[in-house]
Amino acid sequence: MQKALFIYYADIIKNFVPGYKDFVSVDPPKEESFGDFSTNIAMVLAKKVGKKPVEFAAEIVEKMKANADFIDISIKGPGFINWRVPNALLKKQVQDILDKDYGKIDLGKGTKINIEYVSANPTGLLHAGHARGAISGDVLANLLSFVGYDVMKEYYINDAGKQIEILAKSLHHRYMELFGKANGELPDWAYPGDYLIDTAKKLAEKHSDSFVNKKDESEWLEFFKEFAIADMMAMIKTDLDALGIHHDVFSSEKKLVSDGAVEQAVDFLEKKGLIYRGVLDIPKGKEPDDWEPREQLLFRSTAFGDEVDRPLQKSDGSWTYFASDIAYHKNKIDRGFDEMIDFWGADHGGYVKRMQAAVSAISNNEKRLDVKISQIVRFMDNGREVRMSKRSGTFITARDVIDSVGKDVIRFIMLTRRDDAPLDFDFKKVVEQSRDNPVFYVQYAYARTHSVFRQFMQTFTDKNLQDAIANSDLDLLEDEDMVMVKTLCDYPRQIVMAARNKEPHRIAFYLSDVAAKFHSLWNQGKENTLLRFIVADDYNKTCAKMTLLRAVQNVIESAFAIIGVTPVKEL
DSSP states (O other): OOOOHHHHHHHHHHHTSTTOOSOOOEEOOSSGGGOSEEEOHHHHHHHHHTSOHHHHHHHHHHHHHTSTTOEEEEEETTTEEEEEOOHHHHHHHHHHHTSTTTTOOOSSTTOEEEEEOOOOOTTSOOBTTHHHHHHHHHHHHHHHHHTTOEEEEEEEEOOSSHHHHHHHHHHHHHHHHHTTSSOSSOOTTSOOSSHHHHHHHHHHHHHTTTTTTOOSGGGTHHHHHHHHHHHHHHHHHHHHHHTTOOOSEEEEHHHHHHTTHHHHHHHHHHHTTOEEEEOOOOOTTOOGGGOOOOOEEEEOGGGGTOSSOEEOBOTTSOBOHHHHHHHHHHHHHHTTOSEEEEEEEGGGGGGHHHHHHHHHHHTTTOOOEEEEEEOOEEEEETTEEOOOOTTTSSSOBHHHHHHHHOHHHHHHHTTSSOTTSOEEEETTGGGOOSTTSHHHHHHHHHHHHHHHHHHHHHHSTTSOHHHHHHTOOGGGSOHHHHHHHHHHHTHHHHHHHHHHTTOTHHHHHHHHHHHHHHHHHHHHHHHOGGGOSOOTTOHHHHHHHHHHHHHHHHHHHHHHHHHTOOOOSOO
8 A cells, every 4th residue: 555645745855854854744735726735844944954934945846846746836925835746646546545444544553542422420311412522532432443542432420429319319209109109290309301200110110119118218229329320321321322332431430439449549649749628719700708618628730730729528528529530530540541532511611621630640740631522512403493302301312313313414413513613403404315414415425426336337237347446547537537536535634634633523524525526526427428437438438437436435435434424325
């Protein structure tokens, strides 16, 4: 396999500068009219070589001119060098595009990376908003595995604390309703929605009325906690499975606490001089009469970039969520992960700095926690916002969305905006068969390639498609075809950019570009017979076109595998 084009050019340019060993930036220029690629190496190194950027760029350009793989070379702005790729070099790349491993570049080199995502509290159903971070986390995990990282997909179960006690008591109320021992009105503190009725029925099927006459909480509370958590997690895992998401590890907060991991983490930080007892200042925005100063056990998170030090214990002596999270991330570090990425909801943005401070403290600044915040998703139906589901009581469930539009649509649409930007998900639009529906637009491109293959077999009944591709003469492709080839050649660079920046949405954006180029070429064929994929009186040209289509298929299949979408051969 040859090198990806951007790496191929970077290596050549590097050799133009004696002694230069760093990676050379090679990217498309700001404006398409400037060329296919651009490099800023002249500006980066001008000061080092004691020359003006434009002057140094001119020297590099002279060296480029001696290599036939650089054409239409120009210098723009303060010293950007631009050039085009000759068709001969592009055609050499096509055989690589047909390779099943096309786009794989070993960036990770086996680096162990932990990606924690979803981690929804097991107090209810998986809501539709969780699907965004779930999908982004899952696609990033697939992407990083693709480029050579050793990835662990993890879910952290928050199965300790007050919310689990409320869950158990809510379930108990539903259970007692089944036996006529509680009225139909839920207490204000209880979790609403019908899902706990189903859980109560399951409990009653297994244990009948054995808990009805147990009046003391100590006789039933712990059992109801365990039963509720197990049933909630079973439902969550079922929904995740329907989304195509499968975690490697499910870690339990309750187990961490019961194993003494929180005390151990606090003791670890205390020995480093990072734990003390003190009184925090009045929080910003608080009136003095709302504030009761209290001495607390504090972590010196300000020593690692946080705004204030953070409490580790509540007034009743129990650990704060932050203390448990410190223990959990220490556990990750102890398990040997080189990098950690967490996907959190939009309401956790204020929690990032303290957690990053804790990871820095635990690891002596050797490890970094990268937190991805998934912004809100507004679910719309024909332009009107949809707010709730009867089964959940307060929100749209992930299952509602899966049943409405299917896994593939959800996974693709959730990647059509950056994760840190709000997203509108319109049920009507995402099932339309139009170019305004991005997932259909890409699926349609893939399906069209297969329709052409079927037409090939009907036109050339005595020929074999695979032989046609294997023995094709790519010199017969038209210049317009090479626009498609250029886009396919950009796949490895897109993969690298997405992986380095931890931005899985780039893959969906790229697929939309591939589809746009393909549909454009298809439409041009309606006007120009030379651009049609099937040329009935020219078998050799048709073979070249079939090779191009197989390259399109391979890139779409590869990218779809990363984002977890199934390619469809017919629509």
